Amino acid sequence: MRAVTLGPAGTYSHRAASAVAEDVDFRESVTGIVEAVATTSADRGVIPIENSIEGSVTESLDALAEFEIGVVREIVTPIRHALLAQSGEFVTVASHSQALAQCREFLEAEYPDVDLEPVASTARGVELAREDPSVAAIGHPDNASNGTELRILAEDIQDRDSNATRFLVVAPTDERSKAGGKSSFVVYPSENYPGLLLELLEAFADEDINLSRIESRPSGERLGDYLFHIDCEAGMYEGRTERAFERVESIARKGWVRWLGSYDTEHVLY
Ligand SMILES: O=C(O)C(=O)C[C@]1(C(=O)O)C=C[C@@H](O)C=C1
Numbered sequence: 001m002r003a004v005t006l007g008p009a010g011t012y013s014h015r016a017a018s019a020v021a022e023d024v025d026f027r028e029s030v031t032g033i034v035e036a037v038a039t040t041s042a043d044r045g046v047i048p049i050e051n052s053i054e055g056s057v058t059e060s061l062d063a064l065a066e067f068e069i070g071v072v073r074e075i076v077t078p079i080r081h082a083l084l085a086q087s088g089e090f091v092t093v094a095s096h097s098q099a100l101a102q103c104r105e106f107l108e109a110e111y112p113d114v115d116l117e118p119v120a121s122t123a124r125g126v127e128l129a130r131e132d133p134s135v136a137a138i139g140h141p142d143n144a145s146n147g148t149e150l151r152i153l154a155e156d157i158q159d160r161d162s163n164a165t166r167f168l169v170v171a172p173t174d175e176r177s178k179a180g181g182k183s184s185f186v187v188y189p190s191e192n193y194p195g196l197l198l199e200l201l202e203a204f205a206d207e208d209i210n211l212s213r214i215e216s217r218p219s220g221e222r223l224g225d226y227l228f229h230i231d232c233e234a235g236m237y238e239g240r241t242e243r244a245f246e247r248v249e250s251i252a253r254k255g256w257v258r259w260l261g262s263y264d265t266e267h268v269l270y
Contacts, residue, residue: 010123070176071167084135094125095138180262190255203247
């Protein structure tokens with residue numbers, strides 16, 4: 001089994017992907033990961049979807065809507081950030097935008113004058129810190145010893161101890177499973193009238209299915225036109241989920257609905 005995830009080596013996505021496959025390859029963007037699986041150049045893709053402090057990884061939501069892809073697993077991991085640099089003399093902090101945002105309070109309190117540089121991943125920030133003494137990185141503390149030694153200037157710098165990120169494992173659609181206690185859907189109604197969203201929600205409420213998340217994203221077609229990412233606490237093997245799905249299909253008859261998959265949540269510590 002070959003998995004692709006966000007690189008270079010040492011990202012949090014890499015750590016999550018290690019729970020999925022021994023053979024892990026890297027891409028520079030979430031879209032590139034999903035595309036690699038959709039075009040069958042990888043068996044699995046591991047993408048961050050949501051963080052407890054900073055919320056959605058919107059590029060991941062958009063990639064799930066763009067490509068014909070299935071979701072086969074969900075992995076939740078704690079995220080504990082460290083500040084890494086060659087010395088305390090730095091003027092820039094480089095990291096993934098999610099990581100910078102998760103440490104906003106720490107950075108404002110301890111380093112109010114540094115420049116923040118969003119880069120493609122936390123491990124990319126670590127690479128920059130290795131190359132340039134004026135750059136510090138935010139990433140997993142293990143990155144300090146992978147390659148040229150970096151100093152760990154501070155640990156556990158995330159703004160909340162409970163910081164956690166939810167990753168999805170994507171696979172070809174024919175590998176989706178109906179088993180599992182959660183299901184994910186993308187719904188594009190392609191129309192807008194009073195009560196449309198209420199109808200969508202009622203399809204689940206009437207079957208006594210709890211929604212764990214609903215998120216709207218611009219469809220890209222026109223301003224004010226949205227698609228909805230819906231997660232619910234029921235598997236597609238259950239009659240009630242199938243019935244809710246059929247109702248949603250009929251509400252979105254002018255657009256489309258995609259069942260991404262059913263799965264159980266796995267909590268992975270590393
Ligand atoms: O840059 C990384 O290390 C990633 O794996 C990406 C990512 C994210 O996009 O949320 C994953 C987990 C953390 O929340 C910070 C960054």
